[in-house]
Amino acid sequence: MRRTISRRVRDLSIRRKLILITMSTCGIAVMLAIGIFIGLDLPSYRHGLELDLTSTAAMAGANSKAALAFGDEEAAAETLSALSAKPLVLAACLYRQQGTLFAAYKRPDTPIDCPPAAPTGGTTSFLDNRMTTTHVVVRQQRQLGTLYLAADLQPLRDRLRWYAALTTIVLAICCFVVVVMATPLQGMISVPIGRLADVMRTVKREQRFDIRAAKSQDDEVGTLIDGFNDVLSEVEDRDQKLRRHQDRLEEEVASRTAELQKLNRDLTEAKDRAKTPTRRRASSSPI
Numbered sequence: 001m002r003r004t005i006s007r008r009v010r011d012l013s014i015r016r017k018l019i020l021i022t023m024s025t026c027g028i029a030v031m032l033a034i035g036i037f038i039g040l041d042l043p044s045y046r047h048g049l050e051l052d053l054t055s056t057a058a059m060a061g062a063n064s065k066a067a068l069a070f071g072d073e074e075a076a077a078e079t080l081s082a083l084s085a086k087p088l089v090l091a092a093c094l095y096r097q098q099g100t101l102f103a104a105y106k107r108p109d110t111p112i113d114c115p116p117a118a119p120t121g122g123t124t125s126f127l128d129n130r131m132t133t134t135h136v137v138v139r140q141q142r143q144l145g146t147l148y149l150a151a152d153l154q155p156l157r158d159r160l161r162w163y164a165a166l167t168t169i170v171l172a173i174c175c176f177v178v179v180v181m182a183t184p185l186q187g188m189i190s191v192p193i194g195r196l197a198d199v200m201r202t203v204k205r206e207q208r209f210d211i212r213a214a215k216s217q218d219d220e221v222g223t224l225i226d227g228f229n230d231v232l233s234e235v236e237d238r239d240q241k242l243r244r245h246q247d248r249l250e251e252e253v254a255s256r257t258a259e260l261q262k263l264n265r266d267l268t269e270a271k272d273r274a275k276t277p278t279r280r281r282a283s284s285s286p287i
Contacts, residue, residue: 014193018186023178030174034167045159049088049131050124053151056086057135061147064094065137068102068144076103088155090130093148094137102145118146129153192221196228209236 012020060083067076080092080103092105095118104114112130124133131151137144192215199213209232215225 013190015186015190018190019179019182022182022186023175026174026178027171030170031167034163034170038163042156042159046126046156049151049153049156050133053088053131053133053149054124054135056083056089057133057147057149060092060149061135061137064103064147065139065144068094068096068137069139073103077105079103080105083149088151089149090152091150095146095148097143097145099146112150115148119148126153129157188217189221192216192225196221196225200228203232209239 060079063079063082064076067073067079076094080094083089083092083105084107090107090110091112091114093101093114094103096102099118101114101116106112119132119134124131126132131153133149133151135147135149137147196213199211202211203209212229212232213225215222215229
């Protein structure tokens with residue numbers, strides 16, 4: 001699969017290769033920039049969620065001190081139900097000093113149950129796509145109980161989706177800008193090379209060495225065109241020399257052939273003249 005893709009890329013035209021290289025470079029740069037931004041922002045955003053949940057637990061714990069001190073479960077439940085104003089909170093569990101459940105609050109349609117015993121206080125964790133924290137409720141340096149909060153990480157997931165959408169949009173815009181800007185710019189390289197390739201095909205097809213590739217710029221492509229034209233000039237010069245030499249050889253062969261034909265005729269005439277007196281003597285001799 002990899003070799004097939006590599007072969008297809010190698011077989012692309014120079015124009016498409018230049019656009020592909022520009023788009024790839026731009027895409028990698030955008031991905032790196034967004035990746036660095038996400039790497040710096042997500043931990044900060046997650047820490048902000050953690051601080052928000054911790055402060056919420058501290059506030060709810062402070063409001064529950066009186067209910068824990070007097071054992072008023074109804075007041076504790078009302079205090080915890082006020083957490084419905086915090087969409088982040090999924091469940092709140094208030095435990096007595098002994099660790100037994102005292103009051104609880106759950107957001108509707110939330111499949112979360114309070115732990116049977118009070119978790120260890122003062123810790124925040126991220127488990128099962130949720131964030132949990134515990135807060136020790138203290139009054140006059142005496143522990144009254146423990147508050148356990150479970151929060152949803154949907155804001156964090158939404159932020160990740162937003163980053164994914166942003167990355168897609170930025171990459172699409174980047175690719176569009178690259179295509180729009182690279183199309184005329186790549187012509188400075190691909191067009192002269194394309195013209196040079198056309199001249200090479202014409203030379204190969206028609207065996208013409210008198211044509212030349214047009215040079216429009218003094219860069220590496222222009223140097224390549226100059227070199228190609230120099231090679232054509234040398235080949236044309238050698239071809240002309242070979243033709244002149246061939247013409248001279250043909251003239252010499254024709255001249256030698258004419259001389260040989262003349263010599264052959266002279267020999268034939270001399271032979272005929274030599275035979276004539278013999279015939280005369282033969283005819284004049286008596287029988």
